[in-house]
Amino acid sequence: MQGLEATYHIESTPDQIGARAEALAIEQSIEMPPSAVRQPEVLREVLAQVVSIQEAEKGYYRVVLRFAGQTTAFETAGLLNVLFGNCALQEDVELVDLNLPSELLSAFAGPRFGIVGLRQLTQVHDRPLTCTALKPQGLSPTQLAELARTFALGGIDIVKDDHGLTNQPYAPFAERVPIIQKAIAEANAQTGGHTLYAPMLTGGPKTLLERLQTAKQAGVQVVLVAPMLLGLPAFAELVQDLKMAVLAHPAFAGHRIAPPLMLGKLFRLLGADATIFPNYGGRFAYSTETCMNLAQAARVPWGHLRPTLPVPAGGMTVERVEEMVGFYGTDSMLLIGGNLLAAGDSLLERTQAFVQKVAASVGKI
Amino acid sequence: MQGLEATYHIESTPDQIGARAEALAIEQSIEMPPSAVRQPEVLREVLAQVVSIQEAEKGYYRVVLRFAGQTTAFETAGLLNVLFGNCALQEDVELVDLNLPSELLSAFAGPRFGIVGLRQLTQVHDRPLTCTALKPQGLSPTQLAELARTFALGGIDIVKDDHGLTNQPYAPFAERVPIIQKAIAEANAQTGGHTLYAPMLTGGPKTLLERLQTAKQAGVQVVLVAPMLLGLPAFAELVQDLKMAVLAHPAFAGHRIAPPLMLGKLFRLLGADATIFPNYGGRFAYSTETCMNLAQAARVPWGHLRPTLPVPAGGMTVERVEEMVGFYGTDSMLLIGGNLLAAGDSLLERTQAFVQKVAASVGKI
Incomplete structure (x- = not known):
């Protein structure tokens, strides 16, 4: 079988990087001294190989390791273990890319809706999608539903919960979700629109099933x-039989795994239909290069995997819409939250301005 | 309600740290400009407060934030979101400690067995426990069972799977687990010992249930x-009705969350009976201070939570047993893998030497 290749960014010195790369190959495969392995076939077939070492920048090296595909057990946890299990605890190592052989790639179905499916659901075919968030924390279901109604009347495509909304006493999931969904349905009936509501789904398996x-x-x-x-x-298991589209949020994704790999490639592999990430120039320090690589990882052709919709977010403003559409292109969704809410009594007008700017920007790409 | 306090380590400058701390408080609570919040009670009750800012070392500050307990929804995902949801994506922030008010602490049952329960299972009451691992990857169930038998004959308390063993084609879970368990039971019958086998359990909810x-x-x-x-x-949900003790492995725990908090306090809060962590002086860069703080977080008195057994591991040797027991004390479990396996044909003797050294070390503490 063709191997699984993973690329790491390692802090080291010219005289130590060779040994460091070998140590990483051992750590992530057999995890014991090769000299203590008594089965020659294990050394031949299971011990990871150092494929290449290249200096990336002063003191940092790009190291490619090749793993036996079968060590992943062709499942999510096994793959993560091989790629970044123990070395997640070693601060000199960052995981920056991976290359799956077809036998391993075929074990993952990827997004079930993807960009095409999300466009069908929202009935938007020729422009970037628009998205906003219900916040702040602390509002009641009725207050959240009123916000949602206004956003839907303003023509937003997807209105999502703030990711912090799980099941707080002031807005329990079972109470909040039907009320908000109803408010949006009523607005849709009024406008003829197709606004969707995306509630935040989380919890252990049982809780998850109840909320689902x-x-x-x-x-x-x-x-x-x-x-x-x-x-x-x-x-990955959730999306298998879900029959709903999945908007992935980056909360708690703080590993030393490069964002284009984690939020773009890995989330897509495991089935995200859309992936939210911090846009450049906002409250997070992502560069334009990181954002573009992430968006491309989400939607470039990759085997049988449907493309995932990139969703830049985080401190974005209506004023930046044209710039964003120019940067990310039509197959994207712009998420603006606080900047709409800051309009206060003019929320509907600001929302409409956002939607119209996105529509108008298309001819200018 | 008394608040939830979290401590962060933030990279900043004297003139910027005040604003940086405020921005973090906003990010992790209301996640929108306070000026755009229309409900005064949200600003009063939900917006997180900066409790203190102290210079920790040059360019770094210890910042304590206080959150409203209800924003966690008294559940795991909500708690993690509040503590480290979005700021996991901000590289200048490390989460280093938390302080749960009693209303929040009481929502978590913690370890179901803890140190006392593990001592009952292994029938070891007056010395540190011993642990080893079945490896390398690539061995068949029969080969793993033979290793397990030797370890049990040598008197190891807990023989665990290598954490990389999930459900590989060469050692499927359903085939491997009964064979290894049987080999250990046979050895126990022969020696009168109480060696336990700890298989690696992972996967999505359905897979997990099958393997369980x-x-x-x-x-x-x-x-x-x-x-x-x-x-x-x-x-956290798994341990609720498990009725088995849980040995926690640190794989993939690579966040900017201080190890004593993540592997000690949080894993204990969520129910780990024992917690494996990289020992100082091995293949990982943990300091003696980190290791001691981690071990203490796992077992100091903390509300109603049972103590969790600290399990130092990673490049340990039989030669270091006395030092380790002196450092960690009796309420610990020493995990040595590769150094036993390196004994080759003398595996039984090296295993016995490990067990005897641990027993003999107690009088010397």
Whole structure:
């Protein structure tokens, strides 16, 4: 079988990097001294190989390791263990890329809706999608539903929960979700629009199942999930039979795993239909290069995997819409939260301005 | 309600740290400009407060924030979101400690066995426990069972799977677990000992349930789980009705969350009976201070939570047993893997030497 290749960014020195790369190959495969391995076939077939070492910048090296695909057990947890299990605890190592052989790639179905499916759900085919968030924390279901109604009347495509909304006493999931979904349905009936509500779904397996039933009964078609908060194996299993589109949130994704790999490639592999990430120039320190690589990882052709919709967010403003559409192109969704809410009594007008700017920006790309 | 306090280590400058701390308080609570919040009670009750800012070392500050307990929804995912949801993506922030008010602490049951329960299972009451690992990857169930038998004959208390063993084609869970469990039971019958086998349990909820059934049917009493690989909400729910002791593995726990907090305090809060961590002086760069703080976080008195057994591991040797026992004391478990396996044909003798050294070390503490 063709091997699984992973690329690491390692802090080291010219005289030590060779040994450091070998040590990493051992750590992530057999995890014991090769000299103590009594089976020659294990050394031949299971011990990871150092494929290449290149100096990346002063004191840092790009190291490619090749693993036997079968050590991943062709499942999420096994793959993560091989890629970044123990070395997650070693601060000199960052995981920056991976290359899956076809036998391993075929074990993952990827997004079930993807960009095409999200466009069908929202009936938006020729422009970037728009998204906003219900916040702040502390509002009641009725208050959240009123916000949602205004956003829907303003023509937003997807109105999502703040990712912090789980099941707080002031806005329990079972109470909040049907009320918000109903408010949006009423606004849609009024406008002829197709705004969708994406409630935040999280919890252990049992809790998750209960909330999923609530969401289904309410008619929800898209859910917001933070894969790293939920656990990646649970996330991958969740999307299997979900029949709802999945908007991935980056909360708790703070590993030394490069964002284009984690939020772009890995979340796509495990089934995110859309992936939210911090836009450049906002409250987070992502560079334009990181953002573009992330967006591309989400939507470039990759085997049988459907493309994932990139969703830049975090401190964005209506004023930046044209710039964002120019940067990310039509196959994207712009998420603006606080900057809409800051309009106060003019929330509907600011929302409409956002939606119109996105529509108008398309001819200018 | 008394608040939830979290301590962060932030990289900043004297003139910027005040604003940086405020921005973090906003990010982790209301996540929108306070000026845009229309409900005064949200600003009063939900917006996090900066409690203190202290210079820690040049360019770094210790910042304590106080959150409203209800924003956690009294559940794992909500707690993690509040503590480290979005700021996991901000590289200038490390989460270093937390202080739970009693209303929040009482929502978590903690370890179901803890140190006392593990001592009952292993029938070891007056010395540190011993632990080893079945490896390398690539061995068949029969080969793993033979290793396990030798370790049990040598008197090891807990023989665990290598954390990389999930469900590989060369050692499927359903085939491997009963054979290894049986080999250990036979050795116990021969020696009169009480060696336990801890198989690695992982996967999405359905897979987990299937493997759990297999383990239960085989008579397994302890499982090895990597909480961060599984997802912390899934981990917390798993231990609820498990009726098996849980040995936590640190794989994939690579956040900017201080190890004593993550592997000591948080894993204990969520129910780990024992917690494996990289020992100082091994293949990982943990300091003696980090290791001691971690061990203490796992076992100091903390509300109603049972103490968790600290399990130093990673490049340890039989030669270091006395030093380790002196450092960690009796309420610990020493995990030595590769250094035993390196004995080759003398595996039984090296295992016995390890066990005897631990027993002999007690009088010397």
